[in-house]
Amino acid sequence: MGRKRLQESADGRPTVHTVAARAGVSIASASRVLNGVGGSPETVRKVREAAAEVGYVPNAIARSLQSQRTGLIALAVEDIGNPVYVEMMRAIEEVVAASGRQLLVHATGGQIANETALLRRLAHRYVDGMIVSPIRVTDDHLAALVDSPVPVVVIGQLGADAPVDNVRTDSRTGVCLAVDHLVAAGRRRIGFVNGPLDTVPGAARDAGFRAALAAHGIEVDERLVEVGDFQYAAGRAATERLLARARPDALVCANDLIAVGALHALLAAGHRVPSDVALVGMDDTELARMMFPQLSSVSLGSAERGRRAAELLLQRIADPTLPPRREQVPPSLAVRASSAAVPDVSPLFVPAPAAPPTPEVTA
């Protein structure tokens, strides 16, 4: 039989009705004042006062139901522990915040097998739009993306015909940059520590590695190729396996986490970096600059991709009729100590207290 709606809300908290009643005005007036539109000075004062007295807090859910927007943007990534996502997220946050919205990050943490379910669930209108960066794209995935009830932008490679806004890079070419650099530095026994081949980036980087070697007329030695996961421990383990059966003079790693694992494995096995083995990572994250020696790394423009994705999303939210767009961010190589062209002195073995400052780090 429903109580009279002139009092508090179900959970005992004040609503517009509470404020209106206390101020002695209608809920319409109260609402107007609380939203800063209209109201005579006297009304404004009374409503403000009443609101403060009862500690009124607007119910965002109800507001959203009315306005059809939540002001929330979601970002879904697989592994929040990967610094590349941190950089992406910072860039996205900047754009999103500038538009007066809020960014929410959902980390599947690699734990949730069914990312599709998450996608559907999160997209049930709790957010005005979302950015996803999947590393595996199944048909289910794609279907969920395409008929998402809210605007979606995908960061990463996607089928050419997928009608979804998409920001990509060319990690294939990225690997080539690394190989070219190493070959130019005189390396020939170049190894590759990759992530799973059934992932989109894993496959692309594998192809890039083989194409690059072929371009230089170098035959691929399968003993120099190892596959693990896109993570530190797996990268380290993979490198240990590789070192147990081969003697590379350079190592390309499919991301920086793997590269850090490789560095650890190399040093632990007594190899000097870069004099014995040159090392190049990928993603060019903060992690690469945190290592000693600092890691060369192929930048895939993660921040730029994040920024662009956020902009595409905001545009689509503003105008849902836009045709699907596709943007591409070119890779670039940052050369640092781990693959210095003149590896006559390994930084690790400089004994003097006055060693030359490591490049690209400003204190």
Added chain:
Amino acid sequence: MGRKRLQESADGRPTVHTVAARAGVSIASASRVLNGVGGSPETVRKVREAAAEVGYVPNAIARSLQSQRTGLIALAVEDIGNPVYVEMMRAIEEVVAASGRQLLVHATGGQIANETALLRRLAHRYVDGMIVSPIRVTDDHLAALVDSPVPVVVIGQLGADAPVDNVRTDSRTGVCLAVDHLVAAGRRRIGFVNGPLDTVPGAARDAGFRAALAAHGIEVDERLVEVGDFQYAAGRAATERLLARARPDALVCANDLIAVGALHALLAAGHRVPSDVALVGMDDTELARMMFPQLSSVSLGSAERGRRAAELLLQRIADPTLPPRREQVPPSLAVRASSAAVPDVSPLFVPAPAAPPTPEVTA
């Protein structure tokens, strides 16, 4: 004059009305079927069919307005780049997901000066509860926390009288563990690289450091104490400043990011770790195990704190009348190569390919 509500929703998407009309039943029946309660086999079939045909997706906002819950939990941290929050988040996620809810992470990124505003905004009912881990607690902060419209659990030190659920550790004692360990290993010129003193953890760790030295009868040499930020670059810079004016034989760092910066600074300056300078970090994150040599670190039980905080939050959501609770997680020390008690051989200088495996890393 409002259009008849028997068709689509405002943005052209199907609603319960659409489904009901198409199935030739009432919205009540449609709703029941869609929620899996009641309905004759025939009705169920018709509704399911109609829903599939029009691609019905329930509007979570409307559902929440009705049910008074969103099924979302928020976690607000300052710096998502700090691995300690990653571990905390993983632990929280596990508990939250097990309760059938979803975790949303909001990273202020250290950019938003007014975290209080965020707190209020995010708490306007978009989430069923939230966990915050502030490093600075102002009066405003505290006020916002106390009269938050949704349940809040704070991870971190808080005034003893604050009526807010709270999970803390004792980083003061944590620093003591590190100092005790270093003194036992024969170190005497122990330095300290801290974060800002106007933060809660910064102040606590400073106090802990001074208390620990005093307990061992060692006078504090202010030249061995340096303050920066809780981040890598700042930690490295602070260590460089410290090394420019003093010669420590050990360094305690206020977190692992700082410790990594310190390691980089030490190695770049030609110091061996641990033989010349022993190094101990804090938080015992994955980062500590990624370094070479691996970093000793004081665990503040970040995962455990996260887990407990999530449990407290779920309990409070279930029963808001619970009195404020306070839990404490004790610190512990993980000793690794960077402060090995027998520093006769620096791992950095082991030349043999068959070096002993670094402890605590399983490939």
Added chain:
DNA sequence: TTGTACGCGTTATCAT
């Protein structure tokens, strides 16, 4: 300027 009344999309209640 102010108040009345309706709609946002859903679930729950109460008759039938």
Added chain:
DNA sequence: ATGATAACGCGTACAA
């Protein structure tokens, strides 16, 4: 089992 209808809390035409 089913259908009409009242909430949930808010914003806003529209009329006064």
